[in-house]
Structures are given as structure tokens and as C-alpha cells.
Amino acid sequence: MxxxxxxxxxxxxxxxxxxxxxxxxxxxxxxxxxxxxxxxxxxxxxxxxxxxxxxxxxxxxxxxxxxxxxxxxxxxxxxxxxxxxxxxxxxxxxxxxxxxxxxxxxxxxxxxxxxxxxxxxTAMFCMLDALNDAAHASLRDIAARLDERSDAVAAASGGFDTAKRQAGVADIASTAMALGEAEELVAKAVEGQLMLARAGRWLRRAAGDAHWGPRLPVLLSDIHSLRRYARFQHDKIRNLQQSLMTTLDIKQNQVIKVFTVVTAVFTPPTLVAAFYGQNFAYMPELALPWGEWMVMGLTGLFALVPLAYIKRKGWMR
Known part of the structure; x- marks a missing residue:
């Protein structure tokens, strides 16, 4: 056949x-x-x-x-x-x-x-040129999508989106997953440009430089330039991922800080309540007409003292 x-x-x-x-x-x-x-x-x-x-x-x-x-x-x-x-x-x-x-x-x-x-x-040269142009178009589309993801990362890093709703861990996780998929695509695009460059070198070896003149070196230069552009996009994704991870750490620290402040404020009143929950035979303040108000005032004071200390240290910012 x-x-x-x-x-x-x-x-x-x-x-x-x-x-x-x-x-x-x-x-x-x-x-x-x-x-x-x-x-x-x-x-x-x-x-x-x-x-x-x-x-x-x-x-x-x-x-x-x-x-x-x-x-x-x-x-x-x-x-x-x-x-x-x-x-x-x-x-x-x-x-x-x-x-x-x-x-x-x-x-x-x-x-x-x-x-x-x-x-x-000549046929292989035209095919490599067409594949390099198609890879360029693909990377441009990936770069445009990354710009959209950058806005999502900025919203997550700022803490609030356009609707004034606090960006939570789920929002950050979904953005991180999308960035991971984009990173895989760009990494494979970089590898593809390396393989295109290798094919171009084999073509130059088979045809000789005199056969092509400046055309094949220009194509190889374009392939290498696109590979550098793909690596730039890869570095951009890594920076966005690092920004997301930093934001996630900050949010986790904020949650821990809130629980710490709440614990510090309510620990003294809890201690006072524990004392008065015991069954003593004689409690002299019970005979005072203003004893209840005194205990309530001291409890409030004990709650405000650690809160004032925390605020003075700047831990609530």
C-alpha cells in the first residue's frame, strides 16, 4: 500500500x-x-x-x-x-x-x-512555526486568566471583596486550587517550548544553516523568548500562591488572636464565679446591702483590666 x-x-x-x-x-x-x-x-x-x-x-x-x-x-x-x-x-x-x-x-x-x-x-519548519504560534496564543490566554486571578488574590489579601463580605478560608482555598491548575499548565508549556527548541536544533542539523539563512535562527529565538515568557508567568503564579499562603496564615493568626482576647477577658469573671459557686458556711459580704453590686463591679473591673492591657500593647490591631 x-x-x-x-x-x-x-x-x-x-x-x-x-x-x-x-x-x-x-x-x-x-x-x-x-x-x-x-x-x-x-x-x-x-x-x-x-x-x-x-x-x-x-x-x-x-x-x-x-x-x-x-x-x-x-x-x-x-x-x-x-x-x-x-x-x-x-x-x-x-x-x-x-x-x-x-x-x-x-x-x-x-x-x-x-x-x-x-x-x-521546509514542511517541518512550517509546522514548528505554526505550533510555536499556537503555544504563544495559549500562553496569552493563560496570562489573561492569571490577571483575573490576581484580582481575586488581591480581594482575599485585603480581607474584603467588592460586596464587603469578608473573604474566608474557602474563598482562598478555591483560588489556590485554580492557581495550582494554572501552574501545571504553565509548567507543561515551558517543557513544550524546550521540546520545540530541541526539534528546531535537530532540524538545523539535518538541513544545515545555509539552507535556511536567517529564518530558522529567528524561529529558535522566538521559541526561547516564549519559553522565558512562560517562566515569567510561572514565577507570577508562584508569587500569587505565596501571597495567598501569607494571607491564610494571617487569617489563622487573627482567629487565634480573637480567641486569646476572649479567653483573657472572661477568665477573671469565671474565677470569681467559681469562688461564689462554692458552699461556704459563712460569707460576710452576703450581709452587706451593697454586696451584690460590689461583686458585680469587681467582676466587670477584672474583665476590663486585661482588655485594657491587650489594647495598650496593640495586640488587637
Whole structure:
């Protein structure tokens, strides 16, 4: 079975068929029969169990790339396995078809003439460029969501939200969980940029610098710049998480302080009540007409003395 027929049977698209005839065989991990046929034809291991290392198998360089992309309004972890040969480029996607590779295929067809062969290095360059643009769009969306979370963190740190309701531990916990999910996405985005940069270096090794001129170095520079931007977002998330944890500690200390003040105020009256709860045979103040008022006044005084001391020390601020 020829590669063009394999791809036509797998994808059923005219664009994919033309690309397969030109030199780019695009497959999906769910197309088991077509994938197995391509592996037998080129003697390659294109399974996901092969690991994350880039290896050279025969005339092909097999390079896996893992990315987190925003597609259909949802973040998806996807893996694209590239097999770069001298006359053929094979890509295997895991999960739904990537819109970024669809756009790269349309650009390649628009730049090609009818019946022209496709340079595998040029095709891989276009795909890496499209994947880097998609990763950039994903990070911009994550950054926008982080700005919204920053307002929530500021409200929690301030103690009150716009409705003048005190932000409690549950509010802080939900914000912390959302920040944890964002941190995981950004960490995987950083790793994806590292794998894109590795694929670019392998491409430069296969094609040579003279083949590209300034285009590939510019792409590698963009990939590294986006990786630094992703790390900046990761540091931003860490700062927000630290702010939340500090706020949570402060709120816990406030709760303990309230209980401490209440205990200090009510301990002397409790002690007085304990004395008068005992059954003594003779209590002289009971014979005084103002004895009850004296005991009540002293009890109030004993309650105010520790409260005044606490306020003077500034422990209630």
C-alpha cells in the first residue's frame, strides 16, 4: 500500500492526500492500521511507548514534541511525533487534529505548484512555526486568566471583596486550587517550548544553516523568548500562591488572636464565679446591702483590666 493511499484512507481529506503525495504523511495515533502500515514501510517505531528522547532510526530522525495548546476553547495536552527523512516527513498526532498543523498544511499547499515535491525540512519548519504560534496564543490566554486571578488574590489579601463580605478560608482555598491548575499548565508549556527548541536544533542539523539563512535562527529565538515568557508567568503564579499562603496564615493568626482576647477577658469573671459557686458556711459580704453590686463591679473591673492591657500593647490591631 502506498503512503498516499494510506493517508487518504486514514484522513479522507483532499489536502492531506495532496500533502502525502508531495512528501508529508500526516497520521493520527487512533489510525492504527495506517500507522502500522507506515511503520512497516519505513521500518520505524512511531508508538508512544518509545519515550521522549529524540533518536535517529535509519534515514529518519524521530523527534517527539509535547505541548499544551488552546483548541476549541479548552486546553489540551497533545503530542506530535515527527519522523524527518531526506525525502519524506511523517507526523503522528495524539488526540484530535491540531488546527495549527491544518494551517501549516494550507500554507504549504499555497506555496507549492501542482505536482511539485515538498521539501521535508521546509514542511517541518512550517509546522514548528505554526505550533510555536499556537503555544504563544495559549500562553496569552493563560496570562489573561492569571490577571483575573490576581484580582481575586488581591480581594482575599485585603480581607474584603467588592460586596464587603469578608473573604474566608474557602474563598482562598478555591483560588489556590485554580492557581495550582494554572501552574501545571504553565509548567507543561515551558517543557513544550524546550521540546520545540530541541526539534528546531535537530532540524538545523539535518538541513544545515545555509539552507535556511536567517529564518530558522529567528524561529529558535522566538521559541526561547516564549519559553522565558512562560517562566515569567510561572514565577507570577508562584508569587500569587505565596501571597495567598501569607494571607491564610494571617487569617489563622487573627482567629487565634480573637480567641486569646476572649479567653483573657472572661477568665477573671469565671474565677470569681467559681469562688461564689462554692458552699461556704459563712460569707460576710452576703450581709452587706451593697454586696451584690460590689461583686458585680469587681467582676466587670477584672474583665476590663486585661482588655485594657491587650489594647495598650496593640495586640488587637
Amino acid at each position: 502506498s503512503e498516499a493511499r494510506i493517508h487518504c484512507h486514514a484522513a479522507g481529506g483532499l489536502i492531506d492526500a495532496r500533502l502525502a503525495q508531495a512528501g508529508w504523511l500526516r497520521l493520527n495515533a487512533q489510525q492504527g492500521e495506517s500507522l502500522a502500515a507506515a511503520q512497516r514501510l519505513h521500518r520505524l517505531n512511531l508508538s508512544w511507548e518509545r519515550g521522549r528522547a529524540a533518536t535517529q532510526e535509519g534515514d529518519f530522525i524521530v523527534i517527539p514534541v509535547e505541548l499544551v495548546l488552546l483548541q476549541d476553547e479548552a486546553f489540551r495536552e497533545t503530542v506530535v511525533l515527527f519522523a524527518l527523512g531526506k525525502e519524506r516527513l511523517i507526523s503522528v498526532e495524539q488526540g484530535p487534529r491540531l488546527h495549527a498543523l491544518d494551517q501549516a498544511g494550507e500554507q504549504l499547499l499555497a506555496s507549492m505548484g501542482d505536482g511539485c515535491a515538498l521539501d521535508p525540512c
